[in-house]
Amino acid sequence: xxxxxxxxxxxxxxxxxxxxxxxxxxxxxxxxxxxxxxxxxxxxxxxxxxxxxxxxxxxxxxxxxxxxxxxxxxxxxxxxxxxxxxxxxxxxxxxxxxxxxxxxxxxxxxxxxxxxxxxxxxxxxxxxxxxxxxxxxxxxxxxxxxxxxxxxxxxxxxxxxxxxxx
Numbered sequence: 001x002x003x004x005x006x007x008x009x010x011x012x013x014x015x016x017x018x019x020x021x022x023x024x025x026x027x028x029x030x031x032x033x034x035x036x037x038x039x040x041x042x043x044x045x046x047x048x049x050x051x052x053x054x055x056x057x058x059x060x061x062x063x064x065x066x067x068x069x070x071x072x073x074x075x076x077x078x079x080x081x082x083x084x085x086x087x088x089x090x091x092x093x094x095x096x097x098x099x100x101x102x103x104x105x106x107x108x109x110x111x112x113x114x115x116x117x118x119x120x121x122x123x124x125x126x127x128x129x130x131x132x133x134x135x136x137x138x139x140x141x142x143x144x145x146x147x148x149x150x151x152x153x154x155x156x157x158x159x160x161x162x163x164x165x166x
Contacts, residue, residue: 003140003165006042006114007031014039033116035132042116044132045160048143052157059156068153077152084150112161113144119162140165 001009011021020037033041043051054061060080067074070084078086117133118140133141139162144155153159 001114003042003114003142010040010042042114044130045115045117045120045141045143046131048113048115049157052143056157059158061157065152065156069151074152077155081155083152083155085152111144112142114165115141115143117141138164 007023011023014021017039019039020034022035022037022039022041023031023033035041052061056062058064060076062080063076065074065076067085073085077083117131118135118137120133120141141160141162143160
């Protein structure tokens with residue numbers, strides 16, 4: 001799913017449930033999120049990571065990994081989600097592994113998840129409380145990991161990637 005399709009899904013779900021769509025666009029290059037509206041939207045990176053960590057500071061909500069690779073299977077990552085060590089090169093049909101203490105599932109491993117934020121430069125200062133990322137840029141972030149080809153280290157709560165939102 002593209003970033004644009006994910007944003008469109010959030011808007012359609014908002015309209016279906018009778019809430020206000022948060023995202024507006026005059027063109028795909030000028031998409032804006034109104035954080036004061038009540039509808040659905042993609043999470044910011046900070047929100048995504050908070051949900052993924054479930055209040056913990058470890059690699060995963062259930063602890064720190066012991067093996068950053070695919071073999072042997074890391075017991076912490078194995079309990080948290082699907083990755084190259086336990087997924088048999090498949091997305092496991094979206095099946096959840098474990099629930100974090102916040103009740104969320106499937107943040108670690110399984111599939112990449114788009115976030116609202118644009119890419120933050122590597123030289124950016126540390127984020128403040130509830131940051132929303134930079135206002136400009138052409139790349140969007142995604143988090144989570146993909147089972148077919150990602151090591152446990154690439155599924156950590158802090159691991160981030162970015163791409164053009166095709």
